[in-house]
């Protein structure tokens with residue numbers, strides 16, 4: 239049965255007509271990255287960071303880092319020697335207590351700073367595990383243009399329900415309007431999961447302890463996504479996985495979820511006091527449709543990236559999944575539209591008579607106001623006005639408590655993944671996306687952090703006249719010397735830089751270094767990197783606003799015979815016939831001079847609309 243799953247995957251990939259190759263065009267080692275200044279690493283002042291959190295502050299041009307017993311502030315344009323440090327160990331006595339309670343003094347009983355968010359104009363909110371005794375504080379970072387960084391020990395307060403106890407257990411949080419929204423397990427034993435709201439002036443809220451709401455969840459991301467211009471409709475979205483128990487087999491399975499709450503939720507008055515009254519959740523599906531209706535599911539959500547568009551209410555949601563199957567290791571990226579998520583939350587609620595029954599759509603009358611709808615001017619009916627969730631009828635709160643799950647799942651755009659990888663040696667952990675403007679249109683460039691200290695840079699090319707895509711792994715960047723999992727990535731499009739964190743440290747990596755592809759037009763063109771173009775003399779960063787006259791770029795087809803006819807093709811035997819060069823000289827000449835440029839599958843040889851490559855070729 240397990241083999242059938244693997245078979246279904248390979249079959250369905252053929253069926254999808256996806257073309258892509260798991261060999262990167264360029265593989266850059268740790269030494270090459272640091273030697274060329276493409277990557278600059280920060281390991282803290284003592285050489286070991288125990289990195290846990292990162293906040294990229296593009297307004298102040300600073301990078302804030304949280305590690306083991308330590309916080310750093312780096313100037314984005316400064317040297318790492320100028321970094322300011324705050325030493326923040328556990329409170330007195332906590333290390334000993336942690337040790338007494340049976341935790342490992344070397345790895346557990348320290349203050350790992352896991353929460354780092356902008357709080358207001360002058361302060362950041364920072365929370366740490368505090369040797370299994372979570373603590374929070376405000377850190378003064380000063381106004382823009384001033385490199386101040388200080389912590390007032392007197393402002394340290396409890397971090398319970400705000401920060402996990404454990405140094406590495408998954409959780410997610412975000413600050414909205416001076417309040418912290420966090421999805422985590424909030425007790426020493428790790429048995430009290432919930433979505434919590436705290437800080438600010440309102441009373442704290444949380445989810446009830448009920449497996450119908452959250453069953454052994456692993457939180458991945460939390461984001462504010464407004465519904466419309468009425469702030470009263472603002473919602474906080476949580477992305478997580480949880481366990482489900484199959485009614486027939488009693489087997490546990492993992493499913494991925496999107497859940498949400500109203501920012502103006504105040505809990506109930508008699509029912510659900512200080513508990514969320516607007517919490518709903520829905521399944522996030524990421525599967526490859528197979529022949530005969532056998533779909534392959536990627537169940538385990540690993541990371542979520544919100545690609546903010548001009549329309550702040552409709553960011554595109556890129557979600558990275560992996561499979562929990564023991565047969566093969568697979569990862570997939572699915573893209574969700576917020577409109578589709580809203581539609582599912584506006585659709586039927588899931589209902590079942592008892593845990594032994596199957597789920598169905600709730601067909602009875604749903605009380606008013608509909609659970610999950612925020613009290614606001616835009617949602618109120620005339621003559622039935624609700625200013626706060628505390629005024630909601632008990633009937634509504636009882637219904638909300640019994641029906642947290644929506645019946646329909648959320649499907650990705652085009653009902654299938656944007657990208658599927660089943661043959662990578664590493665598991666993919668983190669995703670960041672840049673929408674790049676190139677000569678032949680817009681392309682999504684995905685940066686995928688692995689569990690082996692590397693980052694894959696992948697371009698996904700939309701094929702004209704169909705929903706089909708082709709992906710090209712442009713580069714494999716070995717950011718860390720040893721194979722540690724990448725735990726966080728942030729991108730600065732303004733600075734064309736990626737910030738990559740693992741337990742060891744943080745790397746600043748330039749998104750592109752076009753010279754690496756070689757010094758000839760054909761090499762530049764074959765690279766198919768939308769960041770790069772041949773400018774007549776060299777392979778350089780393509781800027782859409784720049785002079786276009788000499789730009790040669792073709793990310794779609796990467797056909798140098800077409801792009802470089804009148805250009806210096808090979809870079810070495812410059813006087814050879816350009817047309818011959820395109821056909822003959824390239825495959826031999828290029829790799830010889832640039833041993834990392836892997837041309838096994840040059841795009842030039844691929845017909846753009848063909849579903850597979852050469853005879854006997856692996857579809858990947």
Ligand SMILES: *[C@@H]1O[C@H](CO)[C@@H](O)[C@H](O)[C@H]1NC(C)=O
Pocket residue numbers: 273274275
């Ligand atoms: C990298 O940066 C260092 C320090 O700024 C500089 O001395 C060195 O020349 C640079 N190396 C390259 C290859 O650009």
Ligand SMILES: *[C@@H]1O[C@H](CO)[C@@H](O)[C@H](O)[C@H]1NC(C)=O
Pocket residue numbers: 357358359360361376
């Ligand atoms: C920011 O928040 C901190 C902590 O509550 C407070 O002490 C500080 O005055 C606030 N700053 C501003 C500018 O509101």
Ligand SMILES: *[C@@H]1O[C@H](CO)[C@@H](O)[C@H](O)[C@H]1NC(C)=O
Pocket residue numbers: 757806808809810812813
């Ligand atoms: C082609 O490029 C190579 C290396 O950059 C250079 O030596 C050669 O003179 C160039 N030829 C032409 C025709 O520009």
